[in-house]
Structures are given as structure tokens and as C-alpha cells.
Amino acid sequence: MTTALSVREASKIFGGQVALDHVSIDVEPGEVRALVGQNGCGKSTLIKILAGFHQPEPGTEVTVGGQELAFSDPTSSESIGLRFVHQDLGLVGNLDVVDNLAIGQGYLTGITKTIRWKQERIAAREALLALGYDIDVRRAVGGLAMSERTAVAIARAMSTRGTPATMLILDEPTANLPGPEAERLYALVRRVADSGVAVLFVSHHFDEVFEMADSVTVLRDGKHVITRPVEGLTEDELIEHVVGRKLDEYDKEGHVRAHGEVILELKNLSGAAVQGIDVTVHAGEVVGIAGITGSGREEVAALVFGGHGHGGEVVLDGEVLPVSRPDISIDRGMALVPAERHQNASLMAQSLRENITIVDPGRHMSMGILRHRSEKSDVTVWLERLDVRPAQSEFTMAQLSGGNQQKVVIARWLRQEPKVLVLDEPTQGVDVGAKADIHRMVDEAAAQGAGVLVLSTDHEELVRVCDRVIILRRGKAVDELSGPRLTNDSITAATIGRDSSEPAA
Amino acid sequence: MSEVQAAPRRRINLGFDRFSGLYVWAALIVLFALWIPDLFLQVSTLKQVLTFQAIATIVALGLIIPVAAGAFDLTIGGVVSVSVCFTAWALVNHHGVVVAVVGSILLGIAVGLLNSLVVVKFKVDSFIGTLGMSSILIAVAAMISSQSQIVLSTEGYAPFLDFARGEFLGLPYTVYYAAVIALFMWWILEYTPGGRYLYAVGGNPVAARLSGVRIGRVTMIAFVTSGAVAAFAGIALTATIGTATSIVGEGYLLPAFSAVFLGATQIRPGRVNVLGTLVAIFLLATGVSGLQLAGAPSYVTDLFNGLALIVAVSLAVRTASRRK
Numbered sequence: 001m002t003t004a005l006s007v008r009e010a011s012k013i014f015g016g017q018v019a020l021d022h023v024s025i026d027v028e029p030g031e032v033r034a035l036v037g038q039n040g041c042g043k044s045t046l047i048k049i050l051a052g053f054h055q056p057e058p059g060t061e062v063t064v065g066g067q068e069l070a071f072s073d074p075t076s077s078e079s080i081g082l083r084f085v086h087q088d089l090g091l092v093g094n095l096d097v098v099d100n101l102a103i104g105q106g107y108l109t110g111i112t113k114t115i116r117w118k119q120e121r122i123a124a125r126e127a128l129l130a131l132g133y134d135i136d137v138r139r140a141v142g143g144l145a146m147s148e149r150t151a152v153a154i155a156r157a158m159s160t161r162g163t164p165a166t167m168l169i170l171d172e173p174t175a176n177l178p179g180p181e182a183e184r185l186y187a188l189v190r191r192v193a194d195s196g197v198a199v200l201f202v203s204h205h206f207d208e209v210f211e212m213a214d215s216v217t218v219l220r221d222g223k224h225v226i227t228r229p230v231e232g233l234t235e236d237e238l239i240e241h242v243v244g245r246k247l248d249e250y251d252k253e254g255h256v257r258a259h260g261e262v263i264l265e266l267k268n269l270s271g272a273a274v275q276g277i278d279v280t281v282h283a284g285e286v287v288g289i290a291g292i293t294g295s296g297r298e299e300v301a302a303l304v305f306g307g308h309g310h311g312g313e314v315v316l317d318g319e320v321l322p323v324s325r326p327d328i329s330i331d332r333g334m335a336l337v338p339a340e341r342h343q344n345a346s347l348m349a350q351s352l353r354e355n356i357t358i359v360d361p362g363r364h365m366s367m368g369i370l371r372h373r374s375e376k377s378d379v380t381v382w383l384e385r386l387d388v389r390p391a392q393s394e395f396t397m398a399q400l401s402g403g404n405q406q407k408v409v410i411a412r413w414l415r416q417e418p419k420v421l422v423l424d425e426p427t428q429g430v431d432v433g434a435k436a437d438i439h440r441m442v443d444e445a446a447a448q449g450a451g452v453l454v455l456s457t458d459h460e461e462l463v464r465v466c467d468r469v470i471i472l473r474r475g476k477a478v479d480e481l482s483g484p485r486l487t488n489d490s491i492t493a494a495t496i497g498r499d500s501s502e503p504a505a
Numbered sequence: 506m507s508e509v510q511a512a513p514r515r516r517i518n519l520g521f522d523r524f525s526g527l528y529v530w531a532a533l534i535v536l537f538a539l540w541i542p543d544l545f546l547q548v549s550t551l552k553q554v555l556t557f558q559a560i561a562t563i564v565a566l567g568l569i570i571p572v573a574a575g576a577f578d579l580t581i582g583g584v585v586s587v588s589v590c591f592t593a594w595a596l597v598n599h600h601g602v603v604v605a606v607v608g609s610i611l612l613g614i615a616v617g618l619l620n621s622l623v624v625v626k627f628k629v630d631s632f633i634g635t636l637g638m639s640s641i642l643i644a645v646a647a648m649i650s651s652q653s654q655i656v657l658s659t660e661g662y663a664p665f666l667d668f669a670r671g672e673f674l675g676l677p678y679t680v681y682y683a684a685v686i687a688l689f690m691w692w693i694l695e696y697t698p699g700g701r702y703l704y705a706v707g708g709n710p711v712a713a714r715l716s717g718v719r720i721g722r723v724t725m726i727a728f729v730t731s732g733a734v735a736a737f738a739g740i741a742l743t744a745t746i747g748t749a750t751s752i753v754g755e756g757y758l759l760p761a762f763s764a765v766f767l768g769a770t771q772i773r774p775g776r777v778n779v780l781g782t783l784v785a786i787f788l789l790a791t792g793v794s795g796l797q798l799a800g801a802p803s804y805v806t807d808l809f810n811g812l813a814l815i816v817a818v819s820l821a822v823r824t825a826s827r828r829k
Contacts (some may be wrong), residue, residue, distance in 0.1 A: 305715070307714075307715060326714055326715055326716075326717055327717040327718070327719055329717075330716075330717035331717070336715060338715055343709075343711060343712075344711050344712055344715055345712050345715065345716075346709065346712060347704075347705055347708040347709050347712055347713075348708065348709070349708055349775050349776065350704060350705070350708055350776075354701060354704070354705075357701070358701060358702075358705050358713070358716045358718070359716050359717055360698075361698035361701040361702070362698040365697070365698065368696075368697075369692075369696045369697075370695075370696045370697055370698065370700075370701075372696075412716070
């Protein structure tokens with residue numbers, strides 16, 4: 001039998017940075033292979049080379065079912081039998097299943113170019129039944145369950161209207177699926193493999209690796225670490241391969257700040273992904289929340305602050321906050337530096353002055369007139385305190401670099417002297433210098449008695465600023481790390497499936 | 506850090522990006538002064554331009570508010586019509602000036618509330634929502650006027666007509682109303698928290714909401730303001746022309762939008778503003794009246810307005826993209 005996928009000596013260098021370093025892997029027909037590693041380990045670079053999106057370095061060779069992949073031709077990967085399903089699935093929600101299956105490959109048409117709907121529907125139904133899904137193909141995709149949507153996307157990828165599929169590549173297939181739906185998907189992938197197609201999936205969820213894969217390949221820092229069968233592998237071993245170290249390093253001195261009364265309580269907080277978490281933050285304390293994409297971490301800030309409606313209670317300084325009222329959260333002393341600053345925090349066309357004072361523009365009102373001059377000197381103090389460059393209050397937000405924009409957003413909130421400061425990915429897309437400044441500001445806010453909640457995917461950042469870190473997995477708070485147990489590796493390990501309370505193997 | 510180096514260069518900028526309208530306006534005045542000095546360089550021309558534009562200016566000033574908050578209000582023409590018809594109807598049916606005036610303003614406020622109900626609560630896009638509402642208003646105006654013209658005779662309604670026609674320093678009162686409303690709007694937008702909220706909602710509603718701005722309430726106040734101001738313009742228009750028809754307001758819709766959007770390229774480029782809107786109105790009015798005095802046919806008004814808007818906005822887009 002020909003090897004389904006054979007990658008030889010794959011390398012890729014981005015501007016002097018080696019992203020992928022002579023990686024070789026083979027996947028056999030009918031095999032389900034998991035590809036795991038930390039962010040930046042080279043997984044996505046490899047996938048993008050296979051998809052024809054990146055040109056690898058010379059010397060790289062890829063064959064699919066014996067046919068060579070032509071890197072210069074972006075249609076080559078499709079025509080030799082590689083199929084991809086990305087995390088966002090690429091479906092059109094308001095079209096039905098039949099239309100979604102036909103997108104990109106054309107409809108069956110009669111001699112007059114009329115679409116032969118009946119045949120289309122039969123074909124669509126059969127394709128899904130083959131994957132074990134009995135779905136009414138005339139329903140809009142947006143109304144289907146998440147695992148059903150994934151099935152539609154896989155059915156479309158597997159469609160044999162062009163060349164038959166040899167190799168199916170999935171990116172985080174169950175990242176957004178609740179437990180039972182994830183299990184349905186495991187069965188689906190099994191069926192695909194049983195039909196003789198090889199499956200390669202990228203994953204951060206170790207449960208899906210152990211449930212779904214026959215074998216696993218680990219990449220670290222662009223290099224191949226190990227490829228081995230899943231059978232006989234323990235979770236701890238896998239984690240050690242991923243992070244590259246033994247996990248029993250208790251070398252960190254915990255920096256636990258002296259802190260005061262409870263200032264923020266989340267009681268059974270729930271949303272779309274978050275499923276009832278309890279968190280307590282004291283005045284002067286910095287609490288972190290970590291979790292991989294899909295764990296619910298990305299939702300927490302909006303739930304706490306009132307950006308989205310939530311279940312459960314948010315108690316700020318003894319008072320329950322109303323649902324979905326950011327204005328009241330602010331009045332009671334909460335501040336939010338949201339993730340995705342362009343979308344959620346920046347007034348790009350407006351001056352730094354207006355960006356900073358938007359929370360309470362009335363502060364410099366006197367005799368019915370907003371005094372621009374006193375507003376300006378107030379704002380300039382903050383621009384200088386956070387070392388925003390240039391510290392020009394009349395520059396527009398769009399004229400600043402990302403890191404400086406983020407400092408302006410932080411200035412907006414520190415100026416309010418909040419009781420509770422919520423930071424969501426506070427140093428996303430920010431350079432090293434600005435990052436250090438922002439961490440220093442977090443320390444200062446805590447020192448002045450604010451309770452700080454930091455949500456971040458940057459685990460070093462959490463170790464740097466937090467007293468303790470709560471770990472979310474699939475919407476639940478599963479662990480809490482503090483003191484000597486609070487390390488970069490232990491956070492990474494806990495987010496992908498290892499409870500630190502369990503003894504290391 | 507290229508922004509830092511760009512700062513000194515801004516100082517020797519002649520301001521073509523911010524003040525292009527003023528340059529064009531000056532050029533137009535010079536052009537007509539040389540071309541038709543006898544007709545153009547008259548005090549009467551100035552007076553005529555100011556008088557003719559007063560009501561259009563009031564409507565445009567009201568429109569600035571929702572546009573600043575990122576919402577279209579296409580009902581302003583309809584509100585003018587309804588207000589004109591209601592005012593005339595109330596007067597000829599002897600309900601008195603107070604009912605006529607207060608009733609009209611209340612109607613304008615009601616339309617603003619309905620608009621915000623549709624846009625904020627039902628989440629209909631403001632362009633579509635107010636377009637639908639404007640059609641309803643045409644029907645309402647026709648109902649009020651019983652689909653015929655209402656005439657207010659000069660003798661019978663002198664006190665009311667004086668509300669607009671009365672003169673001070675040679676200019677009709679409407680010019681002063683427009684000036685007072687312009688000052689008020691300028692104060693609101695530049696010197697009150699309300700102005701900040703409006704621009705924030707228009708600039709990035711998500712960021713505004715997460716900064717504690719009640720975006721629904723801000724949008725509602727914006728629609729109510731434009732409705733009330735358009736209704737006031739309708740009252741002034743009734744007193745100016747002394748007749749009421751159900752379609753009289755429609756002619757004020759497009760010029761108001763032209764002025765506001767053209768104005769957004771002036772003084773404070775990229776945001777709608779009062780001074781820019783005033784520059785735009787008088788730039789357009791100067792061009793139009795000059796051409797008419799030079800003997801151009803009357804359709805030149807629409808032609809000139811349309812061309813000026815497209816040219817000015819494309820120039821502004823070009824300058825903005827070059828600056829990046």
C-alpha cells in the first residue's frame with residue numbers, strides 16, 4: 001500500500017526565524033494521526049505548506065499517495081487528494097446543506113444548465129449518511145448542531161467530484177464542541193479512516209488525541225520530537241514531549257501579595273462556553289485565568305463586565321451587578337481592558353484625549369463648557385505615566401503603534417482608579433518594551449488596592465503578574481495554581497489536560 | 506515611529522485637507538466677482554443667499570447629530586412636510602399659534618422616538634428604517650393637508666408669518682434662528698460630554714458601549730434632536746412661504762445630506778461637524794446663486810450640488826489615503 005502522506009525534510013524560514021526545521025512524517029492509509037505542540041511549534045506552518053499557502057525551503061519533499069506535491073501550484077494539493085477542514089469550517093450559515101456541499105465544486109446540472117435539485121439532494125444525503133449523520137439536507141447550516149456542521153464541512157472536503165480524497169486534514173476539530181458532540185465526531189473520524197482515507201488533525205485537546213488518534217506526532221520549536229502510537233502513552237509523557245521538560249520543577253518562588261477584603265466574586269458564572277465557574281478576587285490581588293481556545297476563557301471578560309448576558313452572579317464589593325450593563329459595572333468601580341483592541345476599545349479616528357476621557361467626559365466640565373485645556377493636561381499626565389509615544393494628546397489613535405494604543409486603553413481605565421480591573425489579553429500584539437510597562441502598571445494597580453483579573457493565553461505573562469491562576473477546561477474551572485506550582489509549564493500542562501493535583505508519573 | 510517625524514511637516518501644511526472648502530469658496534467668489542461683477546457683488550446677493558439657505562441650514566444642523574452617532578435619518582424631509590402641514594392646518598382651523606408650534610415640535614419628537622424604536626429596539630438598519638418611516642410621513646402629511654394646498658393669507662396670519670419674515674438688521678429672523686441653532690449644536694458637539702458620546706457611538710459602538718456609553722439612549726436622543734429640529738424648520742418654512750403642501754419638505758433631504766457629508770471633509774476631516782457643514786452650505790449656495798445670476802437654467806442647482814459633493818468627498822478620500 002502506498003503511504004498516504006509522506007513529508008520529507010520539510011523546512012520553512014520566516015525572516016531568519018526557523019519555523020519548521022527538517023521535519024519528516026509519514027501517515028498510512030486508514031491511520032488517524034494527531035499533530036500536537038505548543039503555539040509556535042510549527043504545526044500551522046506545516047499545514048500551510050501542505051495546503052499550498054506557504055512555499056517551503058528547497059529540499060522539502062511531499063508526496064500524497066505517491067504523487068508529488070508541486071509547491072509552486074496552489075491547486076496541486078487539492079488535485080493530488082489532500083483535503084482540509086479549518087477550524088471555522090468555512091460554511092455559509094444561511095444556505096442549506098445541499099448548497100454548502102455544492103459551493104466551490106459546482107452543482108449537478110442538466111443539459112440546459114438547470115440545477116438538478118433532486119439528484120443534488122440525494123447525493124448530499126448519501127454523503128452525510130456515509131459519515132453516520134442523518135440530517136435533513138434542506139435545513140440551513142446555521143441551524144445545525146456544531147458537530148453536524150463539522151460533518152457537513154468534512155462531507156464537502158471528502159466529496160469525490162474532483163479527484164478522490166487520500167488525506168483529510170482537520171484543524172482543531174472538536175475545539176468548540178461540548179462533550180457528547182465531540183464523541184459523535186470521534187465516531188465520524190473513525191468512519192472516514194475506515195474507508196481507507198488517512199486523517200491528520202491538529203489539536204490542543206489531549207482528550208481528543210487519546211480518544212481519536214491511532215498515533216501522535218509532537219513538534220517543538222519547529223522540530224520533530226517524536227511520532228509514536230497512542231497506545232501505551234500516558235498523558236504526562238505526552239505533555240513532557242510537548243513542553244520539553246519534566247514537570248516536577250518547583251523552582252519558582254511564589255510572589256503572593258498581601259491582600260485585603262474580597263472585592264469581586266463570580267458565583268456559578270456561565271455563558272455560552274463557560275459552564276458555572278466560581279472565582280474570588282481580593283483587593284490588591286492579581287488572579288489569572290488560563291485556558292485554551294474553546295475553554296471559555298475568551299468569554300469570561302465579557303460575562304464579568306456585562307458585555308454579554310450571563311448566568312450566575314457577579315458580586316462587586318458586596319453588590320450584585322445587573323446583567324449586560326457595562327455602564328453600571330463602570331459606575332460601581334469596574335474597568336475592562338478588552339481583547340481585540342481595534343474592535344472593542346479603540347476610537348481610531350479620535351484623539352488620545354477623547355479616547356482616554358470617554359469613560360467620564362464630564363470631569364472637566366465647568367460652567368456648562370468642557371474645558372479642553374484642563375482635560376489636555378490631565379490626559380498628558382497619564383500619557384507620560386504610561387510612557388505612551390508620542391505623548392501627544394491631540395494625535396488620533398490611528399497614528400499610534402499597537403503597543404501604544406493598548407497603553408492608551410489602559411490609561412483610560414487606570415485614570416478611573418477602579419476597584420476591579422479586568423484585563424483580557426492585555427499584551428496581545430504588543431512589543432516587548434510595552435509589555436513590560438503594562439505588567440508594571442498591573443503591579444501598581446494591585447499595590448494601590450485594585451483587585452485584578454487577568455485572562456491570557458500568554459502563560460509567561462500569567463506567571464509574571466498573577467498571585468494565582470485558575471485553569472479552565474471545557475467551560476469548567478478545573479484547577480488552581482499558585483506559589484511554587486505556578487510556572488509556565490504547569491499552566492500549559494493544566495490547560496491541555498493534566499490536573500496538577502495528580503501525582504506526576 | 507514615523508508618526509513622530511511627520512509632526513513637524515504638519516505645521517507647514519496649508520490645510521488643503523481641512524480647509525479645501527474655504528479655498529474653493531473664495532475661488533468661487535473671485536470667479537463670479539470677475540465674471541458678473543454688477544450682478545454678483547451686491548449686498549442683495551449676500552442677503553439672498555443667507556435667507557434662502559436659512560431653513561436648509563437648520564435642517565442640516567439637526568441631521569448632524571444622528572450622523573455623528575453613525576445613524577442615517579432619512580425622515581427629516583418628511584418631518585418638515587408634516588410640520589408644515591400641521592402648522593398650517595392648526596392655524597386655519599383656529600387652534601392658535603401655540604398649538605400649531607408646540608404640536609409640530611411634539612410631532613417631530615414623536616417621529617424621532619419611533620425612529621429610535623425601529624433602529625434601537627427592532628435593530629433595523631437606520632438607512633432602511635428611516636427610509637420606511639419617511640414614506641409613512643409623506644402619507645401623514647397628505648392626510649393632514651387633505652391632499653390640497655393650504656394657504657395662509659398675509660392679512661389673516663400676520664403675527665405668525667412675522668415669526669419668520671420679520672427682519673432685524675436687514676435679515677429675516679430665520680437667519681438668526683439658524684445661527685442660534687448652529688451655536689447650540691457646536692456647543693453640544695465640541696464642549697459637552699454628549700458630543701463625545703455621539704462621536705464615540707458613531708466611531709465604534711462596541712468600544713463606546715464597553716466604555717460605559719448607553720448607545721441605545723444616545724441614538725434615541727440623536728433621532729429626537731433631528732426630528733425636533735426638522736419640525737422647527739417646518740414651522741419657519743410655513744411662515745416664510747405662507748402655504749403648505751404635503752411634499753414641500755422633500756426638497757430639504759438631499760441638500761442636508763450633501764452639506765453634512767461635504768462638511769465632514771472640512772475643518773475636522775473625517776467627522777461631521779458644525780463649522781464644516783456651514784462652509785459646505787454656503788459654498789454650494791454661492792456657486793448656485795452665482796451661476797443663476799450668470800443666466801444658467803434652474804436645474805443647475807441640482808447639477809452643481811451633486812457634482813460638488815462627489816468631487817469634494819473624492820478629494821478628501823484621496824488626501825486621507827495619502828496621509829496613511
